[in-house]
Amino acid sequence: MRKIFLIFLVAFVYNVKAWPHVRRSSPMEILLPKKIHTLSECMQVTSEDGVFTYRKVLRKSSRFSDGLHFMEVEPNESHVCGVYFITDPDKVVEIEIDFMDVSCELGGLLGFVDGWELNGEYFPGIHDHELNLENRIDEFCDKPFAYKKKINRKKKFISHQNAAVFQYKIPIQGAFAITVRYLHNPKPCNIMAEGVAPYYLLQNYGTSRNCTVTATFPAVVSIEGISVGGNEADVNYDCDQPNAFDKVIVGGSSGLDSHHLTKATTICGKSQIKGPEQAIFCGVTSIRLDSSGKYNNKVIVALRPADETDISLATAVCDL
Numbered sequence: 001m002r003k004i005f006l007i008f009l010v011a012f013v014y015n016v017k018a019w020p021h022v023r024r025s026s027p028m029e030i031l032l033p034k035k036i037h038t039l040s041e042c043m044q045v046t047s048e049d050g051v052f053t054y055r056k057v058l059r060k061s062s063r064f065s066d067g068l069h070f071m072e073v074e075p076n077e078s079h080v081c082g083v084y085f086i087t088d089p090d091k092v093v094e095i096e097i098d099f100m101d102v103s104c105e106l107g108g109l110l111g112f113v114d115g116w117e118l119n120g121e122y123f124p125g126i127h128d129h130e131l132n133l134e135n136r137i138d139e140f141c142d143k144p145f146a147y148k149k150k151i152n153r154k155k156k157f158i159s160h161q162n163a164a165v166f167q168y169k170i171p172i173q174g175a176f177a178i179t180v181r182y183l184h185n186p187k188p189c190n191i192m193a194e195g196v197a198p199y200y201l202l203q204n205y206g207t208s209r210n211c212t213v214t215a216t217f218p219a220v221v222s223i224e225g226i227s228v229g230g231n232e233a234d235v236n237y238d239c240d241q242p243n244a245f246d247k248v249i250v251g252g253s254s255g256l257d258s259h260h261l262t263k264a265t266t267i268c269g270k271s272q273i274k275g276p277e278q279a280i281f282c283g284v285t286s287i288r289l290d291s292s293g294k295y296n297n298k299v300i301v302a303l304r305p306a307d308e309t310d311i312s313l314a315t316a317v318c319d320l
């Protein structure tokens with residue numbers, strides 16, 4: 001009896017394992033044609049989803065007849081190109097490799113970056129991401145003879161925040177197609193600001209994380225509401241003391257990493273009244289929430305691009 005039961009159990013477990021994953025997409029989604037974008041600029045910033053394709057061929061005459069529209073580009077020197085994806089603050093970026101023909105031998109390389117990379121600096125900063133830098137970057141290409149092996153599981157990457165980069169270096173010839181989707185992020189921490197949302201909410205959910213809103217432009221910043229640290233009474237600009245770890249830092253830098261930002265203001269305490277505007281004249285503007293984990297910190301930030309008329313509001317100026 002016991003043996004029979006065991007066989008049944010094994011069969012049951014096996015069956016469960018053999019079940020395919022439930023398709024989450026609706027039937028309509030399968031019927032609708034996917035948006036197809038042909039990559040033509042070496043550096044591109046986009047919030048679009050759908051399929052992104054790129055193809056470089058040696059001769060202009062050869063064409064694919066499988067329905068995908070590839071861009072035909074003349075061979076050029078080998079530089080790294082990138083598609084910079086940015087989506088809503090409460091979403092993450094999913095990139096799936098549908099097709100690739102990028103030979104390592106021809107110097108080709110594809111790469112996924114969990115965050116944005118610009119001139120060797122990263123968003124989120126290397127100290128602010130839950131993964132170390134090595135695990136945030138994935139580079140790959142087709143090795144010789146490996147093409148004969150059938151790869152039945154597609155490579156898929158998911159970022160930890162609303163920004164990610166897909167890099168490609170195809171010096172001679174090659175092609176790829178990727179599908180990009182934006183998925184919900186229930187607990188956003190680091191946010192790349194697009195400049196269209198009126199407010200950004202930063203919170204630590206009671207953990208000891210540091211979270212940052214970063215804009216890649218000089219910006220006018222105001223705190224619309226704050227509840228940070230133990231001081232419940234009022235808002236305070238004198239938070240840079242050793243015993244007050246929890247604070248909001250407003251500042252700027254020339255690179256993406258907010259860890260080395262030029263501090264303009266440090267704020268903590270509690271207020272539901274809109275604070276004064278301040279202008280950060282730096283290539284990159286950041287609002288950082290440093291949290292010890294002792295408090296449930298929250299800050300609502302408003303952000304708009306700064307122009308010359310905002311110079312009287314300047315609290316930080318960097319070499320632009």
Ligand SMILES: *[C@@H]1O[C@H](CO)[C@@H](O)[C@H](O)[C@H]1NC(C)=O
Nearest residue numbers: 042073074075076077078079
């Ligand atoms: C090659 O790349 C350079 C720099 O990216 C560009 O200026 C030039 O026009 C390109 N040449 C061709 C033939 O596409």
Ligand SMILES: *[C@@H]1O[C@H](CO)[C@@H](O)[C@H](O)[C@H]1NC(C)=O
Nearest residue numbers: 127128208209210259290291
């Ligand atoms: C948060 O940032 C501060 C410096 O701003 C640093 O000392 C601390 O280690 C960071 N905490 C975490 C959890 O990364």
